[in-house]
Amino acid sequence: MNKLKLVFATNNKNKLKEVQAMLTNFEIVSLADINCFDEIPETAETLEGNAILKANYITHKFGLNCFADDTGLEVEALNNQPGVYSARYAGIDNNAEANMNKLLNNLGDNLNRRAQFRTAIALNINQKQFIFEGICKGQILKHKQGNSGFGYDPIFLPDGFDKSFAEMELIEKGKISHRGKAIQKLVNFLNKSTW
Numbered sequence: 001m002n003k004l005k006l007v008f009a010t011n012n013k014n015k016l017k018e019v020q021a022m023l024t025n026f027e028i029v030s031l032a033d034i035n036c037f038d039e040i041p042e043t044a045e046t047l048e049g050n051a052i053l054k055a056n057y058i059t060h061k062f063g064l065n066c067f068a069d070d071t072g073l074e075v076e077a078l079n080n081q082p083g084v085y086s087a088r089y090a091g092i093d094n095n096a097e098a099n100m101n102k103l104l105n106n107l108g109d110n111l112n113r114r115a116q117f118r119t120a121i122a123l124n125i126n127q128k129q130f131i132f133e134g135i136c137k138g139q140i141l142k143h144k145q146g147n148s149g150f151g152y153d154p155i156f157l158p159d160g161f162d163k164s165f166a167e168m169e170l171i172e173k174g175k176i177s178h179r180g181k182a183i184q185k186l187v188n189f190l191n192k193s194t195w
Contacts, residue, residue, distance in 0.1 A: 003027040004190070006125075007034055007066035009054040014150045015069070015179070022174055022183045026190070034062055047072050047084055048131055051122035059124040067123040067186065071179060073152050075140060076114040078106060086152070096151050100144065104155065113139040117156065117178035121186055130189065134182030149173065 005027045008019055013030075020028050031037070040057045042050040047070040054068030074080040082089040082103065090098035107113065114137075121132040137159050144154035146166030153165035158176055165173055174180040 005029065005065070007031070007058055007062070007064050009040065009058050009066055009068035012150075018170060018174055018177075018179060019183055021170055022180065023187060025187075031058075034058075034064065036062065042070065045084060047118060047120040048122070048133075050084065051120045051131070052129070055122040055124045055129070065125045067121055069119050069121045069179065069182065071117060071119040071151075073103075073156070074116050074118055075103065075107065077110045077112040078103075081106075100152055100155050103140070103152070104142070107140055113141075115140050115156065117152075119178040119182040121182045123186060123189075125190075132182045132185040132189070134178040134180065134185065136176060136178040136181065 003026050006023075006029070008016060008028050008030060010016055011031050016028070016030050036058065038057075038061075040054050042053060044050045044053055050070035051068045054070070055066055058064060058066040058068070070084070072083040072086045074083050082099070086099070088094070090102040116135050116137045119134045123130045123132070138157050139159075141155045141157050141164060144166070145164040146154050146168075148168065148170075149166040156165050157163070158165065161176075165177065174183075
């Protein structure tokens, strides 16, 4: 039986690996695999809005079933910032290191270090659209820990664990992460085959 082919609208190889490890019953391909090298606009004010923009762009241009995600780190003491601006928190040309440094600097010695990662996924399949959400609660560490993962992983300590996301194996992180939870909802939905 052929696996259902789904485009994951990303160029982030780390994200792609994480998702492929969770969606083994499907053929997950990236934007590069379909020769899409366009700068897809992410101009919405919400994570859901950005996920929808990306998914719709691929469906309209290529006519393919696809899903797209947007993820934000929401820090309680910073009014849920950086949120939708997580990837470019320290500026468009900055990287994860600069983003983490800015966040740690802005948080300073604040005792309230509560935060959550939130992922929104938009799935376009057979001319229908579905939205899934995953949340992982935790806190911001004072110093970076670990070398795995990406983004803010070295400074995020998930509730119930004594190690950061960047100290976890992909499979362990996938079981508890915001993206893992959102993807699990997507998988459960796809496995029902009622769409």
